[in-house]
Amino acid sequence: MENPTPPVTVPYRKHVLVCTGPRCAPETSPSLYARLKARLKELGLSEGPERIHRTQCQCFGVCQGGPIVCVYPEGVWYHHVTEEKLERIIQEHLTQNCPVEEFIFHRNG
Numbered sequence: 001m002e003n004p005t006p007p008v009t010v011p012y013r014k015h016v017l018v019c020t021g022p023r024c025a026p027e028t029s030p031s032l033y034a035r036l037k038a039r040l041k042e043l044g045l046s047e048g049p050e051r052i053h054r055t056q057c058q059c060f061g062v063c064q065g066g067p068i069v070c071v072y073p074e075g076v077w078y079h080h081v082t083e084e085k086l087e088r089i090i091q092e093h094l095t096q097n098c099p100v101e102e103f104i105f106h107r108n109g
Contacts, residue, residue, distance in 0.1 A: 012053035017070040024066025075108030
């Protein structure tokens, strides 16, 4: 059997994962993900070398404290993210590489 060609992905600087439910915050998580998409586009961070990749996930296994937002490669997990908190995460963590300590509940590594 021939080896298939591996997939190609566009490089990115950070990866943001947003839990969009259905358990912990089904009424706010999907709109939070849409807001992240819009803000990254407005800031010119949805393409190019500074691109920030985003993914919506169904569950992180932490069904309290949602919406949950995780930022990699730092492995920082944020809890109870509102649109206001998301804006601070975008402005401070995603653009200035300074995690918003008061919203963090977990770090990988």
